[in-house]
Amino acid sequence: MREIVITSTKEEAILEQLNLCLEGNLNEEWGERVLEFANGIGKGVIRNISFDWGVSLLDCTLNFNEDIKIVFKTNSISPVEFVFISKGSFKYKEEDTEEYVDLEQYQNIIIAPKRYSKKTFVFPPYQEIKVNFIRIVRKEYLKKKNNNVTYLNELLLSLFKEEEASFPYRHKGNYSLKIADEIKALQNSYDSGIIRTLSLEGRLYLVLAMQLMEHHDFETGSTLPESLCKEDIKKIHRLSDFIVDQIASPISVQILSEESGLSPKKLQLGFQVLYSKSVNEYVRQLKLEISRDYLGNTDLSVSEIVYAVGIKSRSYFSKIFSEAYGVLPTEYRKQLKGSKR
Template sequence: MIRSTKEETILEQLNLCLQGNLNEEWGERTLEFNNAIGKGIVRSISFDWGVSLLDCTLNFNEDVKILFKTSTISPIEFVFVSKGSFKYKEDDTEEYIDLEQYQNIIIAPKRYSKKTFVFSPGREIKVNFIRIVRKEYLKKKNNNITYLNEILLSLFEDEGSSFPYKHKGNYSLKIADEVKALHNSYESGVIRTLSLEGRLYLILAMQLMEHHNFETGSTLPESLCKEDIKKIHRLSDFIVDRIASPISVRILSQESGLSPKKLQLGFQVLYSKSVNEYVRQLKLEISRDYLSNTDLSVSEIVYAVGIRSRSYFSKIFSEAYGVLPTEYRKQLKRSKS
């Protein structure tokens, strides 16, 4: 159980459980572990005005539950998961919620509450927490918090009536790109520190903007709401049902009601592929099933999955599976006999 809101103490208490190694360089503290529990890196760096970064790459070998329980008001946490997902709840009376990849998340627990994070085994998680100590941040000159919407303003002003607060907002690859750049900062010394701080404030500004748009019912072109995600999920069945027919971004856009740009964004968020890459993968998977479970000829399979020529089909099948379709079928027959 973690009983502190200070980054340096959090890492020390985490290390009691994770049994790794603590190091410090350029004002950053790093906890690295690789043992029976799993492997990962947790790094923290604190800046002026109560702003800090807790950045984690984790892969556990067993179910891991991390509890935070403090006697002080916890910082506001702006959370962004760039890989994987995990569960979170506040106190024992609440249900767990999923903190999902590419979704903008804000957590502001009430005083004396218990935060619980649950990580499943065999799943790499990359997540960063931008943490803001309210009273310290209010001392910052030109903090301009009065320009925030009513909800966030009350959180920053430390009004107890606003707690607890959880925001699960839109999905954004644009924020993901900035977080990736944060991870890939290779400078050293003062250049590294300034680079990290600048990138951190940019990500924070983007997360605040996403919250504003979410609350006002508008979304940016580079973000996706939950309903958009559901529409893209439903397209999977539509594509399978029409696998022999031409399938284009325009057709899928008309079917889903999403713009081509948002459609491409959604496929990248959900499947890490463009629309065309995803459709091609489905065609290959279905053709592989035909080769395994039917007596259809390769030419008939090419027609059944809507691929333009047998030679092109053989080329992309070989690129995907390392073997030509005819040889794949022969291997299956040999293994069965």
């Protein structure tokens, strides 16, 4: 495992130290610093832009060829970090005595380490990761006119005031595609100059506001319609087995809603979060995968397979099978038999 040690909390130094290890190119335009690398270590782009009042953004797209451990060892107070992973996952821990925790896709995460503590991120190989860090230097932000931090709940207020008893703090909250959509818009800003800077700053504050709102709802026990809690995710995982067991029967959103106890809206959100598919797309994919297995490992006729996976029309089955795999079911079986000779 390759280890990269960072000894500063300032973004400029962080990018320079990363660049020494990642052997990329570091450029600056419109006040935005961009580190790009593509070599034996992997490939990726790390963007940084700093705004007034101690607020900054690190936007990372990473794909490593080996396990990469990035360790922050500093002699200064770390900023509060609002983290959102829009693709992939990685691990995090503070100090050497802690267990690693998984930081997951679409989950709202807030990290506020103890003063001068070591924090470690471990990125897996051969997995594209897209992650945003909104970093706030609290002392600087408190100088901002109308910062309104007193309206935060007691826990977050104590973090912003750097009260020692509040540290370390780690929030692993609900899963939200609404935040993911705003992050995507943030990442896909193609403007230039002042328009780009203002657009990035505006969207950054919108994302930050949404992350603060999610934290408030999580702490008060209320969940927004467009977010999912850990228990919702578990229920949707369990539905996968239910769908396989009932694959020959009609499977609708309403049936799955009744089985799981989740609303249809939550179901659709959950399947998008876990599988990047709607409920119907996921069910259809399972039917096709099971039918493909039947074609290769049984002597059932195509008509019998169509019945076994709960598809009423053989012509429709042939159409969607061909769209998915580029070959008709009968031809697929012939190809398999030919390859086994």
